[in-house]
Amino acid sequence: MNSAELVPGQPAQPGPRSVPPTRGESGNQDVVVVEDLVKTFDSVVACDRISLRIGPGELIALVGRSGGGKSTLLRTLNGLSPATSGRVEVLGVDVTQARGASLRRLRRRVGMVFQQFHLVGRLTAMANVLTGALGRVTGPRYGVLSWSRTLRRSALEQLDRVGLADRAFQRADTLSGGQQQRVAIARTLMQGPELVLADEPVASLDPESAAQVLDVLVRVCAEDRLTVVCSLHQVELAIGWSDRIIGLRAGRVVLDRSTAGLQRAQVEAVYRDADSDTREPDRSRNRIRIRAS
Numbered sequence: 001m002n003s004a005e006l007v008p009g010q011p012a013q014p015g016p017r018s019v020p021p022t023r024g025e026s027g028n029q030d031v032v033v034v035e036d037l038v039k040t041f042d043s044v045v046a047c048d049r050i051s052l053r054i055g056p057g058e059l060i061a062l063v064g065r066s067g068g069g070k071s072t073l074l075r076t077l078n079g080l081s082p083a084t085s086g087r088v089e090v091l092g093v094d095v096t097q098a099r100g101a102s103l104r105r106l107r108r109r110v111g112m113v114f115q116q117f118h119l120v121g122r123l124t125a126m127a128n129v130l131t132g133a134l135g136r137v138t139g140p141r142y143g144v145l146s147w148s149r150t151l152r153r154s155a156l157e158q159l160d161r162v163g164l165a166d167r168a169f170q171r172a173d174t175l176s177g178g179q180q181q182r183v184a185i186a187r188t189l190m191q192g193p194e195l196v197l198a199d200e201p202v203a204s205l206d207p208e209s210a211a212q213v214l215d216v217l218v219r220v221c222a223e224d225r226l227t228v229v230c231s232l233h234q235v236e237l238a239i240g241w242s243d244r245i246i247g248l249r250a251g252r253v254v255l256d257r258s259t260a261g262l263q264r265a266q267v268e269a270v271y272r273d274a275d276s277d278t279r280e281p282d283r284s285r286n287r288i289r290i291r292a293s
């Protein structure tokens with residue numbers, strides 16, 4: 001393998017669709033700064049000294065085999081999974097130090113899209129989208145009409161953007177998987193995030209729906225100039241929509257490149273080498289190395 005393909009922890013060249021930078025509270029213009037992140041679960045090292053920076057408006061595809069650390073990295077970025085060591089700064093906030101109200105404030109600025117949609121099935125698409133605005137209102141909400149006219153109009157607009165305005169009053173559990181994920185995207189947009197973290201958002205969909213959902217996600221995020229970090233297993237899709245691909249293997253960054261000019265084989269190598277690891281298991285990988293005294 002060409003060693004230039006594997007650039008652990010090095011920033012990629014700027015993607016083709018970068019937007020002008022804005023400065024966070026700390027004065028740092030990057031949306032995400034990860035320095036020497038280590039995350040362990042007992043003896044398993046899920047993130048192994050990860051360092052990376054993500055600029056405003058970048059569309060990042062996170063690839064790598066199952067167990068490579070993608071979900072853990074995403075969860076660490078919004079404080080759902082506290083780092084064992086290292087530094088994680090998101091939107092100018094030091095996530096490793098943030099607690100209570102400051103962590104809640106940060107999470108309002110970070111939208112999450114999950115593989116399993118997490119919609120309330122018995123509620124309409126519209127009611128589900130409105131819950132994205134819960135962080136902006138006080139007191140409980142019972143039914144769509146308990147939301148302000150402005151928020152209802154805004155929810156309908158978000159559904160329109162994902163091509164589902166005509167399904168606004170249909171129960172979520174009667175929608176197809178692809179439609180449910182588009183409702184989940186509209187709900188995330190309703191939150192008004194600056195960064196969107198998507199954890200395998202198309203893993204439960206057929207190839208056609210998966211491509212359609214990713215198209216929608218990328219289009220609306222580009223329109224709103226949002227930064228996106230999205231884990232994916234489909235190499236073709238990752239190359240097709242992202243500005244930059246970050247490959248993780250056994251918790252380490254083994255590929256970090258702009259998608260421009262990137263060959264499919266370079267991305268597949270992230271997976272292929274893992275295959276050879278399987279053929280010749282190295283039990284020291286992904287484990288805390290215990291130094292003999």
Ligand SMILES: Nc1ncnc2c1ncn2[C@@H]1O[C@H](COP(=O)(O)OP(=O)(O)OP(=O)(O)O)[C@@H](O)[C@H]1O
Binds near residue numbers: 044046065069072
């Ligand atoms: N809560 C947890 N408790 C114990 N181990 C965990 C936990 N979360 C993740 N791990 C371990 O950390 C490693 C990385 O897991 P992670 O889910 O981040 O990988 P992934 O790349 O997202 O995998 P997939 O593509 O299957 O979602 C794995 O070995 C996993 O078993």
